Amino acid sequence: MLDDRHGDAFVAFEHVQKSYDGQTLVVKDLNLSIGKGEFLTMLGPSGSGKTTCLMMLAGFETATHGEIKLAGRPINQVPPHKRGIGMVFQNYALFPHMTVGENLSFPLEVRGMAKAERESRIARALDMVQMGKFASRRPAQLSGGQQQRIALARALVFDPELVLMDEPLGALDKQLREHMQFEIKHLHERLGITVVYVTHDQGEALTMSDRVAVFNDGRIQQLAPPADLYERPDNSFVAQFIGENNKLPGTIEELSGDKALVRLKTGELIDATPVNVTAKGQQTLVSIRPERVEFKPEMMPPGAHMIGAEVCDVIYMGDILRARLKVAGSGDFVMKMRNTIGQTRLEPGQQIRIGWHPADARALDPV
Amino acid sequence: MANALDPHAAIATTAGGLTDGALRTADGRPLVRALARSQALARRRAFLLVLPLLAFVLITFVIPIGQMLQRSFYNDGFSDHMPQLSQWFAENPRGAEPDEAAWTALATDLQASAEARTIGIVGTRINYDVPGTRSLFTSTGRQVRRGIEPPYQAALMEINEDWGDPRLWSAMREASNPVTGNFYLAAVDRKRGEDGSIQQVEERQQVYVMLFMRTFWLSLLITFITFVLGFPIAHLLATLPMRKSNLLMILVLLPFWTSLLVRTTSWMVLLQQQGVINDILVWLGVIGGGGRLQMIYNQTGTIIAMTHILLPFMILPLYSVMRTINPSYVRAARSLGATSWTAFRRVYFPQTLPGLGAGALLVFILAVGYYITPALVGGSSGQLISNMIAMHMTDTLNWSMAAALAALLLGAVLLLYWVYDRMVGIDNLKLG
Numbered sequence: 001m002l003d004d005r006h007g008d009a010f011v012a013f014e015h016v017q018k019s020y021d022g023q024t025l026v027v028k029d030l031n032l033s034i035g036k037g038e039f040l041t042m043l044g045p046s047g048s049g050k051t052t053c054l055m056m057l058a059g060f061e062t063a064t065h066g067e068i069k070l071a072g073r074p075i076n077q078v079p080p081h082k083r084g085i086g087m088v089f090q091n092y093a094l095f096p097h098m099t100v101g102e103n104l105s106f107p108l109e110v111r112g113m114a115k116a117e118r119e120s121r122i123a124r125a126l127d128m129v130q131m132g133k134f135a136s137r138r139p140a141q142l143s144g145g146q147q148q149r150i151a152l153a154r155a156l157v158f159d160p161e162l163v164l165m166d167e168p169l170g171a172l173d174k175q176l177r178e179h180m181q182f183e184i185k186h187l188h189e190r191l192g193i194t195v196v197y198v199t200h201d202q203g204e205a206l207t208m209s210d211r212v213a214v215f216n217d218g219r220i221q222q223l224a225p226p227a228d229l230y231e232r233p234d235n236s237f238v239a240q241f242i243g244e245n246n247k248l249p250g251t252i253e254e255l256s257g258d259k260a261l262v263r264l265k266t267g268e269l270i271d272a273t274p275v276n277v278t279a280k281g282q283q284t285l286v287s288i289r290p291e292r293v294e295f296k297p298e299m300m301p302p303g304a305h306m307i308g309a310e311v312c313d314v315i316y317m318g319d320i321l322r323a324r325l326k327v328a329g330s331g332d333f334v335m336k337m338r339n340t341i342g343q344t345r346l347e348p349g350q351q352i353r354i355g356w357h358p359a360d361a362r363a364l365d366p367v
Numbered sequence: 368m369a370n371a372l373d374p375h376a377a378i379a380t381t382a383g384g385l386t387d388g389a390l391r392t393a394d395g396r397p398l399v400r401a402l403a404r405s406q407a408l409a410r411r412r413a414f415l416l417v418l419p420l421l422a423f424v425l426i427t428f429v430i431p432i433g434q435m436l437q438r439s440f441y442n443d444g445f446s447d448h449m450p451q452l453s454q455w456f457a458e459n460p461r462g463a464e465p466d467e468a469a470w471t472a473l474a475t476d477l478q479a480s481a482e483a484r485t486i487g488i489v490g491t492r493i494n495y496d497v498p499g500t501r502s503l504f505t506s507t508g509r510q511v512r513r514g515i516e517p518p519y520q521a522a523l524m525e526i527n528e529d530w531g532d533p534r535l536w537s538a539m540r541e542a543s544n545p546v547t548g549n550f551y552l553a554a555v556d557r558k559r560g561e562d563g564s565i566q567q568v569e570e571r572q573q574v575y576v577m578l579f580m581r582t583f584w585l586s587l588l589i590t591f592i593t594f595v596l597g598f599p600i601a602h603l604l605a606t607l608p609m610r611k612s613n614l615l616m617i618l619v620l621l622p623f624w625t626s627l628l629v630r631t632t633s634w635m636v637l638l639q640q641q642g643v644i645n646d647i648l649v650w651l652g653v654i655g656g657g658g659r660l661q662m663i664y665n666q667t668g669t670i671i672a673m674t675h676i677l678l679p680f681m682i683l684p685l686y687s688v689m690r691t692i693n694p695s696y697v698r699a700a701r702s703l704g705a706t707s708w709t710a711f712r713r714v715y716f717p718q719t720l721p722g723l724g725a726g727a728l729l730v731f732i733l734a735v736g737y738y739i740t741p742a743l744v745g746g747s748s749g750q751l752i753s754n755m756i757a758m759h760m761t762d763t764l765n766w767s768m769a770a771a772l773a774a775l776l777l778g779a780v781l782l783l784y785w786v787y788d789r790m791v792g793i794d795n796l797k798l799g
Contacts, residue, residue, distance in 0.1 A: 095700075106700070106713070110703065
């Protein structure tokens with residue numbers, strides 16, 4: 001899974017394995033290179049190994065096997081304080097017995113920086129997160145969002161080239177979270193730093209990242225830019241983990257180049273793009289995004305297959321209408337329709353025929 | 368205000384139409400009073416709930432201690448039973464030679480007191496100041512009961528020449544006033560001379576100041592040792608996985624669950640000159656057979672045993688504070704460029720201070736008042752001020768002296784507490 005940037009990778013994991021108990025591997029043969037200035041997100045459910053990877057990069061865990069390189073230099077033996085990596089923790093980890101100013105001064109003091117230089121840097125870092133007036137406050141006197149900003153400023157005040165963020169927005173409410181996402185992204189672009197961001201929130205991953213590494217079971221399932229991840233998932237796990245997804249199990253009836261015909265259990269035929277199926281007769285799981293499902297024949301490409309569906313219910317969600325359909329004997333098929341003026345209003349019990357562009361349906365491995 | 372007339376809307380939100388500007392309820396009563404009334408019932412109920420405890424504390428703690436402390440400055444053992452002589456002392460200034468009137472008063476009082484069989488109390492009181500005088504009073508009392516003729520000076524001098532001792536008269540003058548600071552003077556190795564001036568007692572009788580110093584010094588030392596020993600253990604307890612830390616916690620609490628006698632006996636077995644530790648040291652050749660260490664029945668014994676018993680009081684508050692310190696603080700410090708020592712010194716340690724303060728205060732205050740352990744393993748050089756208080760309570764029966772010493776101890780501890788509050792702040796204290 002090494003990509004083309006491997007040559008000038010800023011951060012590189014090479015065949016990294018990690019085990020805590022000597023029985024099971026939490027991280028299994030991880031290969032990942034991160035380019036300079038990249039915003040890379042490690043996304044995955046809890047226990048998938050993403051935080052362990054971050055901790056190994058920060059130096060709080062040691063790799064059981066393999067090499068981690070920072071700017072071409074192996075860092076397995078380098079203690080955390082010599083790695084020069086900024087880190088934002090999930091609970092912010094602002095030192096409660098110090099003021100905001102002292103918190104920001106800490107990394108500069110341990111680097112032996114002169115007082116005048118320290119003060120100008122602290123002021124600059126606080127201005128950067130719009131917290132200039134709060135230098136004399138204690139962390140406990142700040143709101144969650146403000147603490148978040150201070151944690152960010154502290155991780156950036158000593159000009160690290162690499163900043164790690166461990167679910168930094170997890171404790172904020174939705175609105176603040178979205179605002180901070182924007183700000184972090186903005187800082188990243190302005191400062192040109194490399195960011196490795198860990199989250200389990202796919203929305204966060206999609207909106208902020210240059211590339212997303214989807215973790216599951218100690219492995220990277222897919223490493224791709226957000227749009228690719230959403231529209232061209234490599235396997236069923238990624239398809240289901242990212243966004244809403246309909247899945248239709250079946251067997252490959254015909255396979256020719258980039259086209260596949262899949263026969264569902266109920267005997268109907270559907271179109272799909274083969275992704276990781278190789279032969280006729282194979283079991284497969286076809287994945288289709290709800291917003292790519294069509295029920296008007298005139299919107300379908302010529303020759304596309306359509307199958308029958310029964311409308312179970314329609315939920316009005318404001319910007320969209322969300323219809324739950326009974327397709328191929330199972331009632332959890334979802335179709336999303338834009339709420340436009342001329343939109344057809346479906347009624348529960350109505351019989352319709354649905355279809356999709358073959359490129360939008362992906363025949364993946366069966367799970 | 369649509370609901371202003373609604374009787375259920377007890378509290379109005381605005382102060383409309385008022386002359387004094389105070390907020391009022393909808394029916395015009397001042398808001399403050401309405402609030403007090405609405406809370407009065409809850410407060411009364413809460414008070415009733417704590418009343419039994421309050422009574423218990425009052426009866427078993429506050430009153431006895433108050434009475435005890437009163438004895439430190441109020442002793443009517445002499446003045447109550449020798450009224451005429453006390454009267455003479457009140458009328459004649461210090462330095463006045465006892466005239467026949469004084470002797471008459473003394474003889475009359477002695478006679479009356481001997482009749483009433485209170486002469487022992489009087490003797491005991493004077494005995495505090497002039498040792499050996501109790502028998503003078505009781506034996507004289509016996510003879511006086513049989514009858515005594517004037518001139519009383521000659522008669523009493525005939526019974527015992529000691530009646531002419533100016534020290535005795537000075538002591539009786541001091542005792543004639545029930546309110547006295549003399550016990551406090553004695554507690555700091557001072558006394559009143561015959562002319563009433565405050566002077567130091569003879570060098571070989573100076574014990575209390577030295578004992579106070581020793582008590583505070585040893586308590587400080589023990590506090591420091593418990594900190595040095597307890598801090599790593601508390602840290603281990605707070606960071607180990609639950610199962611292991613529970614086991615360790617049992618070991619920490621073991622001294623609490625062991626009988627004092629068993630614990631002390633084991634110290635004796637371990638520490639005495641023919642004990643286990645000395646045997647091992649000799650066997651290892653660290654010391655020669657003739658140079659066996661004296662580790663018990665002296666200060667060393669007191670320090671070792673008290674450190675052992677007080678260690679949990681340091682560990683528990685530290686542990687409870689350390690457990691709440693998120694490991695990400697140290698990690699953050701490390702990622703910001705601090706070495707592990709700097710991260711400990713500047714980030715971890717300051718956050719343990721509330722627990723350290725609580726533990727140190729607890730250990731110190733307990734150590735200052737410790738009595739039984741020094742009594743058992745302290746020998747003579749390991750005795751603390753509490754042992755002296757106990758001696759006055761049970762052996763010399765000079766309760767006033769015991770009370771004065773205890774009051775000084777209490778005052779010193781309160782003073783330290785106050786200093787601690789000013790320096791660290793009592794709200795920075797976490798006892799558990």
